[in-house]
Amino acid sequence: MNRKMQWLRNQLLSLDLQGMIVSNPVNIRYLTNIRAEGTLLVTRKENIFITDGRYIEDVHNTLTLFDEIVVYDARGLSQDDYENFFMFCENVGFEENYVTYAKYKEYMHRYKINNLVETENMLEKQRMIKDEDEIENIKKACEITDKCFEYIVNYIKPGMTEKQIAREIDDYYYKYAEGTSFDTIVASGENSSKPHAIPTNRKIQNVDIITIDMGCKVNGYCSDMTRTFFVGKVPEYVKPVYELVLKNQEQVLNDLRENSNTKQIAKMVDNDFRLHNYDLIHALGHGVGLDIHEAPVLGVYSENTLKENMVVTNEPGIYIAGQFGVRIEDTVLINKGSCEALTKSPKKYIIIK
C-alpha cells in the first residue's frame, strides 16, 4: 500500500474509525493518484474505488498491484454490496466540508452506516505539509511562472487588450506546463482596482498600470504569483501605495517561518495599511498545493501556526475603487528558521516602455 494510504489507515485507527468514505476528488488524487470521478472507500479489509464505465480503463492504467485498491464499476454493485462494505463498522469517517447534506443522507442509507463521523479536514490538514515530490512540483510550477512573467513583460505593448495578454499567458502555460492553476487575471487601469477582475477588451494605454495574477500546474501542483507593473511611467499618486504594499510584502517574507502565527502577521499588515487609511480587504495568503486555494488561510480572522514544508502565498494588496489597485504575491515555502519565495520575479518598479 502506498505511504499516504497507510498514513490514512493509521489516522483512522487512532480516531477509532473503522472506515472512511473519501469523496473529494482532490483528496482521492492525493491519496491514490487516481484522476477520475468516483468514491474511495477505506473499509476494515480493503481499499475500494467505485467509479463508472467512463473511467474504468483509465483507473486501471493508473493503479498498480502495490496500491492494493480494488476497483468497482458502480453499475455492477447491488444494494447488498454497498451494505457489505462497512458491515460491522461502528464509526465511519466522511468529509463534512465536501459532502453535501443530501449526499450525507444518501451515504447513511446506501451503506447502512449508523454513525457517519466528521473528520474535521483531516486530509486537508495533512495536505498542508508537502513532501519532497510535492515541493519539487510546486517549485517547477513557480519557475515556469517566473519565466512566463519575463516573457509576458517583453510581450506586452500598448494597444493590446487584457484578454489578449491573458491568452498569451495561458498559451505559455499550456505549452510549458499543464495549463493554468486558475483563471489568469490581467487587470489594467481602473480594472486593477478589482482584486478578482476578469480580463476585458480594455486596451493597454501608453501610460498604464497592470496587475497580473497568474499560475500554472505541474503534475497537478499549482503556482501562484501576482505583480503590479507599469507602462510608460509610474504615476506619482501610485507610488505611495505601491511602496506600502511592497514594504509589507517584504516584511511578511521576513516573518514567515516555522511556528509563525499567521493571524499576527496578517494583523501587522492590516494595521500598517490602516495607519495609511487603507484596508487589507482580502486574506494575506493561502496554502497552495493540488488546489490553488487550500489550507491554511493567512488572515486576520483565523489563527494558524505555520509548519516546515508548508507552501503558502504572501499577497498583500490595496484597491482604490474605480481608480487602481496594487497587489504583490509570491508562493512561499516555509522552512525552519525562514522561508523561501519560490516565485522570484522582480518586484521593484517594472516599467514597460
Place this chain on the structure above:
Amino acid sequence: MNRKMQWLRNQLLSLDLQGMIVSNPVNIRYLTNIRAEGTLLVTRKENIFITDGRYIEDVHNTLTLFDEIVVYDARGLSQDDYENFFMFCENVGFEENYVTYAKYKEYMHRYKINNLVETENMLEKQRMIKDEDEIENIKKACEITDKCFEYIVNYIKPGMTEKQIAREIDDYYYKYAEGTSFDTIVASGENSSKPHAIPTNRKIQNVDIITIDMGCKVNGYCSDMTRTFFVGKVPEYVKPVYELVLKNQEQVLNDLRENSNTKQIAKMVDNDFRLHNYDLIHALGHGVGLDIHEAPVLGVYSENTLKENMVVTNEPGIYIAGQFGVRIEDTVLINKGSCEALTKSPKKYIIIK
C-alpha cells in the same frame, strides 16, 4: 424585482417557506446575474446578497435599483445581523444538493434557523425550462461550435498532437465566444476508447480515428457537441460500430419531443447496443444551460419527461477498450411535437485526407 426572483418568491410562498438561502453560484447567477462569491438570502422583506471586499464593486456594477437586492460586505455583519435576517421565519429553504453538511450546520447556527428545509432542486428544475434569451444564447454557442468544427476539420493534419488540436479549438472559442464550456476532448486512435480522455501528445496518424467533444459559452450558456471522424480512410472494422451509433443517434433525434420518456428512449438505445454485444456505458444525454451538465439526465436509471424549451444532449457512444470509440452528440432543443438539433455539423463519415 426581476422575473426570476419574483418566481422564486412565489414558489417559496406556495411551499410555506418564509425564506431561502441560495448558495450555488450558478443559481445565484441565474436569479440575479451576479457573478461573484457570496450568498443570496431571500428573507420576508428583502433580497440580500452577502459577499466580500473582493466583489463589492463588481456586484454594484451588475445590479440596478430594479433588482431590489441589498448588498452587504460580510466583514461588516455581526452575529446579531445574521440572526435578524430570518427572525420570525419558521421554515427557511436551502439547497441540500449544493450545501455541504458542515455548511448546513453552520447556517443553522449562524442564522439561528430552527427548520432548514430541503428544496429538492427547485431552482435546478426551473432552470431546465429555458426562456427566449437563454435559448438564444445556447443557439449562438451551438453555431459557434459548428463553425469551430468546420474550421478544425480543415486544420487537422497528420503529425499534429491531440493537445495541439485541443488548444486550437480553445483558442477559437476564446476568440469567438467566452471560452470553452468544459475541457475539450481530442482523443485519437486507441485513446478514443476513453469517453473522458484528456488530450495527450499522441500524434495524428495517416490513417486514424479522432473523437472531439467540444463546446463553448455565450453569456454563460453552454453548447456541447461530439463527432468521431477519420483521417485517410474509415477502417472496415469501425464501420459497423459507427453506423450503429449513428443510427441510434438519429433515431433518438426522431423520438425527442415534449412528453418523451427519457428512460424509455435511453433503454431503446441500450437494447439495440446489447443486441450487437455492446453497452451504453454512460448516460444518453443531459441538460445543458448555465452548467454544461444539468438536469434532466437522459439515462436508463432515471425517469424524466421532457418539456418544451428544455435543452438536452443526445450522445450515444460505443467504446472498445484499448482499440477505439465512437460517439456522436448534438445539443437539442425540445419542441412540442419534435426537437431541433442546435448543433448541425455533418455526421456522415468525415474523412480528412
